[in-house]
Amino acid sequence: MSSRITKIAGICILPFLVFFVFFFLADGFGFHTVPIIISQSMIPTTLGLAMACVMPAGLMDFSPGARMIFGALCGGMLGNAWGIPGLLIGSFAGAMVGGIVIALLYRFLRIPSMVVSLGVVLVLEAFGDRFASWVSGSATINIPGSLSSIGAYPKNVVVCLIASLLFYYISYKTKLGCLISAVGNDEAMLKNMGTDVDSVKFKAFAVSGIFCFFAAVLQICYSGTVTSMTSMSTMSMVFKPMMGVLIAMELIKIFDCMPLMIFVGEVVIQTVFNGFIAMGWTDNIQNIILGLFLIIVLGVSENMENINEWRRKRGVRRNAGAA
Amino acid sequence: MSDENLLLKVEHMYKSFGITKALQDVSFGLRRGQVLGLIGENGSGKSTVTSIIAALQPADSGEMFLEGKPYAPKNSVEAQEHGIAMILQEKGTFDLLTVAKNIFVGKEERFVRHGFLDGKAMVREAQKALDTIGADDIRAEKPLASLNFEERKLVEVARAMYNDPTILVVDETTTALSRNGRDILYKIMEKMKSEGKSVIFISHDLDEIMEVCDTVTILRDGIYIDTIEKKDYEPALLRRLMVGREVSDHYYRTDMESCKNPEVVLRMDHVSCKDVKDVSFELHKGEILGFGGLGDCGMHILGNVAFGLTDPDLGKVTAGDGTVIKNSQVAMSKKIAYISKNRDQETLMVSCSIKDNVCLASYDKIKKGPFVFKKDENQFIKESSEGLEIKMRDTDQYVMELSGGNKQKVALAKWLGFGADIFILDCPTRGIDIGVKSNIYQLMIRLREEGKSIIMISEELAEVIGMSDRVIILKEGKISGEFTREQQLTELMLIDYMV
Numbered sequence: 001m002s003s004r005i006t007k008i009a010g011i012c013i014l015p016f017l018v019f020f021v022f023f024f025l026a027d028g029f030g031f032h033t034v035p036i037i038i039s040q041s042m043i044p045t046t047l048g049l050a051m052a053c054v055m056p057a058g059l060m061d062f063s064p065g066a067r068m069i070f071g072a073l074c075g076g077m078l079g080n081a082w083g084i085p086g087l088l089i090g091s092f093a094g095a096m097v098g099g100i101v102i103a104l105l106y107r108f109l110r111i112p113s114m115v116v117s118l119g120v121v122l123v124l125e126a127f128g129d130r131f132a133s134w135v136s137g138s139a140t141i142n143i144p145g146s147l148s149s150i151g152a153y154p155k156n157v158v159v160c161l162i163a164s165l166l167f168y169y170i171s172y173k174t175k176l177g178c179l180i181s182a183v184g185n186d187e188a189m190l191k192n193m194g195t196d197v198d199s200v201k202f203k204a205f206a207v208s209g210i211f212c213f214f215a216a217v218l219q220i221c222y223s224g225t226v227t228s229m230t231s232m233s234t235m236s237m238v239f240k241p242m243m244g245v246l247i248a249m250e251l252i253k254i255f256d257c258m259p260l261m262i263f264v265g266e267v268v269i270q271t272v273f274n275g276f277i278a279m280g281w282t283d284n285i286q287n288i289i290l291g292l293f294l295i296i297v298l299g300v301s302e303n304m305e306n307i308n309e310w311r312r313k314r315g316v317r318r319n320a321g322a323a
Numbered sequence: 324m325s326d327e328n329l330l331l332k333v334e335h336m337y338k339s340f341g342i343t344k345a346l347q348d349v350s351f352g353l354r355r356g357q358v359l360g361l362i363g364e365n366g367s368g369k370s371t372v373t374s375i376i377a378a379l380q381p382a383d384s385g386e387m388f389l390e391g392k393p394y395a396p397k398n399s400v401e402a403q404e405h406g407i408a409m410i411l412q413e414k415g416t417f418d419l420l421t422v423a424k425n426i427f428v429g430k431e432e433r434f435v436r437h438g439f440l441d442g443k444a445m446v447r448e449a450q451k452a453l454d455t456i457g458a459d460d461i462r463a464e465k466p467l468a469s470l471n472f473e474e475r476k477l478v479e480v481a482r483a484m485y486n487d488p489t490i491l492v493v494d495e496t497t498t499a500l501s502r503n504g505r506d507i508l509y510k511i512m513e514k515m516k517s518e519g520k521s522v523i524f525i526s527h528d529l530d531e532i533m534e535v536c537d538t539v540t541i542l543r544d545g546i547y548i549d550t551i552e553k554k555d556y557e558p559a560l561l562r563r564l565m566v567g568r569e570v571s572d573h574y575y576r577t578d579m580e581s582c583k584n585p586e587v588v589l590r591m592d593h594v595s596c597k598d599v600k601d602v603s604f605e606l607h608k609g610e611i612l613g614f615g616g617l618g619d620c621g622m623h624i625l626g627n628v629a630f631g632l633t634d635p636d637l638g639k640v641t642a643g644d645g646t647v648i649k650n651s652q653v654a655m656s657k658k659i660a661y662i663s664k665n666r667d668q669e670t671l672m673v674s675c676s677i678k679d680n681v682c683l684a685s686y687d688k689i690k691k692g693p694f695v696f697k698k699d700e701n702q703f704i705k706e707s708s709e710g711l712e713i714k715m716r717d718t719d720q721y722v723m724e725l726s727g728g729n730k731q732k733v734a735l736a737k738w739l740g741f742g743a744d745i746f747i748l749d750c751p752t753r754g755i756d757i758g759v760k761s762n763i764y765q766l767m768i769r770l771r772e773e774g775k776s777i778i779m780i781s782e783e784l785a786e787v788i789g790m791s792d793r794v795i796i797l798k799e800g801k802i803s804g805e806f807t808r809e810q811q812l813t814e815l816m817l818i819d820y821m822v
Contacts, residue, residue, distance in 0.1 A: 056419075173440040175431035178420070182428050185417040192379050194400030195429045316595070316636040 007255040015267040022275030029278035037274055039153040041266040042160040043068075043218050048241035048248070048262040049167045050211035055245055057204045058184040059106075060114040063098055064212050065237030066124040071095030071216030072226040073128045076141035079220075087147055091216040098124050099209030103202040113201075121232055129228040140227045143220060151221020163214040164259035170207060171258055180204050243269055243294050250301035329391070330355045330521050331376070331490060336385030338371055338545075340716070340724065345371040346382070349547045351540045353490065358512055358522045360536030362529070363565055364756040365728030366714045368545040369525045370412065373492045376523070377409035378402035400429070406489030410496045412525075412727070412754070413667070415479045416467055423449035423463040426482045452481040457507045473504050484511060491515060492523045495727070497531060498754045501618060509535060527756050529558055541565055566758045574761040575789025576768055581808040582610035582792040587643055588776050589659070589745055591629065594638035598624050600800040601638070606745065606776050608643075611767060613791030614780040616821050621800035622780050623664055626749040629778060630654045630661035655684065660743035662734045664750040664780070666727075670734045673723040677715055680722055680733050681707055684741045707740025708732065711762070728759035735766065746770065749780040764790060784814040796820040 019037075022029045050064040074094030079087030098120050105116045132139050151159060171177035179200045182190050191197050220226045247265030252258055272293060276286040300307070331353040338346040346368045353359050361369045375382045378396035387394040389405055396402040399409075416425050423442075426449040427433065434445045449463035458477040467475060476499045483491060491512070497505050512522045512535060526532050532539060533556045541548040541564045548564050589606040598621035606612050614622040627633040629640055631650040640648040642657040654661070663669035671680055681704045682689055689695055689703050704718050711732040715725065722733055731751065738746065748767075752760045767777055767790060781787050787794055796804040796817055804820035806812055 169439070172442070173438075175435065175440065178424050178428065178431050178440070181419050182417050182424075185419045189415060189417070190428070192399060193429045194398045194403070313634070313636050320637050 004255070008257075008260075011251055011255055011261065011264055015264060015271055018268050018271045018275075022271065022278065026275055026278035029275055033274055033278070035153055037267060037270045039156060040274070041263065041270045042156045043215055043222065044241045044244055044266045044270070045259075045263050046160055046163050046211055046215040046218060047237070048244040048266060049163055049259060050208040050215065051238070051241055051245050052167070052248070052258055052262060053170075053180070053208035053211065054113070054201075054204045055249075056184045057180045057201055058187070059201060059204065060112075061102065061117045061205070061208065062114065062235050062238055063102060063117040063120045063124070064208065064215070064241070065234035066121040066128075066229075067095050067098035067209065067212040068215040068219055068237070069226065069229055069234050070098060070124045070128045070131075071213055072220040073132055073135075073141055073228060075216055076143050076220050076226055077131070077135045079143050079147050080141075084147060084150060087143065087150075087217065087220070091220070092213045095212035095216045096206070096209040099205045099207075099212065103205035106205065107198050107202050113205075118232075121235060125228070125230050125232065125234055129230050132228040140225055141220075142225045145224060148221040148224035151218045156218050156221065159214060159218055160263075163211055164263065167211065167259045168257070176200070176203055176207070240269055241266070243290075246294070247297055250298065253301075327391075328354050330357075330389070331394070332388040333372065333376070334386045334388070336372060336375065336387075337383045338368075338375065338380075339383055344545050346375075346385075346545045349385070349542065349545070351547060351550060353521050353523060354538075355521060356516050356519045357538060358516060358524055358536045360532040360539040361523055361525045361542065362527075362532055362539055362561065363542035363548075364758045365726035366544070367542040367565075367756075369542055370494055370726070371545075372542070373409065373494055373523055373525065376402070376490075377407055377492055379409070403486055403488070406486070407492070408483035408486060408488035408490070409492040410476075410479050410483050410494065412495035414475070416475045418468045420467055421446075421463070422453070422461060422465050422467055422470070422478055425467050425478050426452055426463070426485060428482075449481070452485045453478070456481050456484055456511060473500055476500060477504060477507065480508060480511065489520050490523065491520070492525075494525045495527070495754055497526055497528070527754060529561055529757070532561075533558070543567055562757055565756065574757075574764055575786065576764075579808060579810055580792075582607050582771075584608045584610065584774075589629065589643065589648075589778075590641045591625070592638050592641065594625075594628055594635045594640065596624060596628060596633060596635045596637075598800050599628070599635075599797075602797070602800075602802055603638075604795060604802070604805075606778060608776055609771055609774045610792045611771055611777045611779060611790055613787035613794045614778065614797060615782075615784050615787040615794060615817060616797035616803075618782055620797040620821070622797045623749055625797075626661060626663065626747045626778065626780050629747050630659060632661070655741075658742060658744040659747065660738035660741060660745065661747040662731075662738070662749060662751060664753060666730055666734060666753075671722050671730055673721070673730075675722060676719045677713070677722055677725075677733055678704060678718040681718075681736045681740055684737055688740075688742075703740055704736070708736040710766070711736055711739075727754040728756055731755055731759065731763070735763070743775070745776045745778070747778045747780075750782065751779065752781075752783070752786060784817055788812050788814065788817070798822070 047064050047068060051061065054061045071091040071094035075087045075091030078090030102116050102120050105111060106113050129139060132141055135141060179195060183197055183200050187197050244262050244265035247268065248258055248261035251261040251264065272290060273286060276289065329352050334350045336346050336349040349368065349372055361373065363369050374380050376387065378399045378401060394405060396405060417428060420428065423446045427445055431440060434441045446463045453459060453461050453463060458481060461470065461474050461477060467478065476496060493508065497508065500508065515522055524536055537553050538550060539561065540550045541561065543565060551561065584607050586608040587605045588608050591602060591604050594602045602625065614625060616622050624633060628635050631648040631654040642648060646653065646657060648654050648657065667673050678700055682700050685703065686695060689699050691699065701718060713732045713736065714729050722730055725733065751763055770777060779787065779790060792808050794806045794817065795802055798821055
């Protein structure tokens with residue numbers, strides 16, 4: 001038990017370390033920024049959960065951003081008509097439809113998931129834009145404050161927590177969670193064991209829609225407004241969550257709790273971004289540093305075995321030299 | 324054979340892959356309480372027929388009867404429900420899952436209570452399954468990636484045995500197991516026999532087949548040849564039936580001459596690394612240098628080091644001209660070839676075609692200017708594989724579809740085409756039938772006569788003695804003995820230096 005706690009504590013200290021680096025480096029970066037960072041981490045974390053449903057199955061999906069925006073637009077429209085139930089139903093329907101379409105196309109047309117997801121991004125973005133114009137006469141849909149309050153800080157943390165618990169349940173406490181990892185590990189072997197692999201992948205995409213729904217709710221409630229996006233610009237929303245998932249996939253080697261690790265990863269990334277802003281760095285510099293940060297984190301964690309081997313060899317050679 | 328004693332009956336089974344006829348009118352029976360050995364050369368149809376029994380693939384035509392009733396499972400789950408389990412020759416585990424999840428993959432619903440998967444119950448039950456087969460030192464909660472190859476195979480055995488099968492198919496599993504692992508499997512087979520259950524056992528090791536099987540069924544080129552009862556076992560007879568011609572016991576070198584050429588082509592100088600301590604030797608031109616020892620004596624890593632895949636902690640490996648072999652690129656530039664014991668993972672690209680595998684190392688030779696022409700590739704493959712007789716549909720066939728012996732021939736063709744002068748062969752005949760074994764030995768003799776040098780690493784002492792000009796025995800990572808080729812050299816003499 002104590003080793004579990006040590007591992008969790010060790011991992012959770014990571015965002016604090018990054019925070020304190022900027023705390024000392026950047027003026028105006030202090031404890032007052034903590035709620036902002038946490039609040040800003042909620043959407044990428046939830047979107048990260050959506051990506052973590054399909055990535056372990058060896059599938060690539062660039063559509064969660066598009067599904068989230070489409071869900072938020074649908075939620076906004078129905079929310080304005082029917083209040084909170086409308087917001088939830090609209091977001092859910094909008095977010096789920098993309099996942100199910102990808103799953104069906106992938107299953108029946110046998111096109112690589114990345115290609116299908118790119119197609120779905122284009123279609124959902126175009127639909128969303130048309131839809132927003134039809135509803136509000138512009139690319140933006142607004143919701144009243146009474147509705148957006150359900151996703152305002154600190155309630156957005158609760159929404160994210162519910163999504164994380166649901167993800168934990170699906171990943172660790174259901175048959176589907178086990179099979180998703182197994183599919184990513186060796187699809188042919190799993191097929192030989194009598195598992196319907198296509199059905200597992202279908203469900204993985206469909207389940208990811210649930211987390212796009214949570215993200216859609218958080219997105220529209222964040223500022224009470226959502227704007228449709230075109231020309232694949234929703235894809236840029238995927239990269240931060242994807243980085244968080246990649247960091248999480250390394251961290252779970254230390255302690256296996258994916259949603260917690262995604263949260264830690266996203267908070268770290270968000271802290272770094274906020275720190276850069278506090279230091280007055282431009283977007284370009286921020287992106288360069290973030291890219292380097294990702295390469296270093298993954299480079300070190302992927303090569304821990306090689307690093308240890310190099311250190312061992314150096315020790316042996318030093319001792320042999322001394323002898 | 325009385326019908327009530329017959330557990331499984333296979334009748335008139337046919338299966339083709341393209342133009343390759345894998346099974347042609349194969350019929351045989353399996354009695355209750357019987358261990359049936361299935362033997363044949365690589366590509367004879369053993370794995371095909373058993374995979375049809377386990378419902379991993381369908382037959383083109385033919386019937387099966389289980390306990391007298393028609394048996395036609397649609398998938399492996401149905402086969403398992405009928406009490407048929409199979410342990411595969413290839414890797415059958417998921418590295419990213421825990422041991423427990425590996426044992427119950429696809430059957431997780433057994434542990435779902437009120438909608439929640441009870442991970443602790445799964446681990447408890449998996450541990451019980453491991454303990455039952457005698458693999459109690461494997462912990463069910465551990466990630467599978469932390470286990471070695473043999474332990475992973477035992478996890479597969481535990482998975483197969485968990486459902487208490489009526490028929491267990493063991494397809495070439497014992498080559499991956501040490502003595503201890505084999506004993507575990509033999510005990511399971513004995514227990515099944517005593518309970519009136521049956522085993523279909525596939526192995527290329529005739530001694531093992533004769534020891535553990537009550538009856539042997541022989542297949543050749545997809546055709547049923549004969550079934551021999553234990554009392555009639557004769558190694559020469561079995562070999563003849565398998566290969567279709569007389570195969571002598573002595574397919575090793577018949578000469579007793581050792582290599583006299585003083586020219587050194589490869590030198591290992593005080594090499595130490597993880598499992599090897601201060602190993603030095605010289606390989607001469609036209610010499611077959613054999614390495615023997617127990618599986619974990621460090622000899623396998625020597626092949627890696629000699630080819631530059633493992634950087635030694637201390638010492639160095641140099642080519643004849645003094646060039647230090649720092650990596651595999653340098654090794655290849657010095658015309659060194661390496662075939663790993665772990666053929667599928669380290670030597671071949673099994674998801675690629677035969678053409679890709681054979682040509683890859685030699686595109687500099689094949690290309691004309693910046694272009695590579697298909698006819699040049701085909702010509703190259705033809706020349707490289709001359710005399711190897713690879714059983715294939717065409718050169719575009721995926722290597723993963725080939726049998727073990729044919730995969731090894733592809734690996735050899737790659738290096739023969741490359742024009743290697745030094746061959747490092749780690750367990751070159753592992754999991755290979757006697758026909759192909761004999762071909763490989765003849766090839767080694769031919770290469771030696773052509774002045775090529777060979778390092779042969781093997782766990783089979785008979786082949787080390789039979790083929791080598793010089794034998795080096797390793798014990799716990801150190802050289803414990805070195806012997807020159809001579810008539811008096813016996814396995815017993817070498818074993819003294821191994822343990």
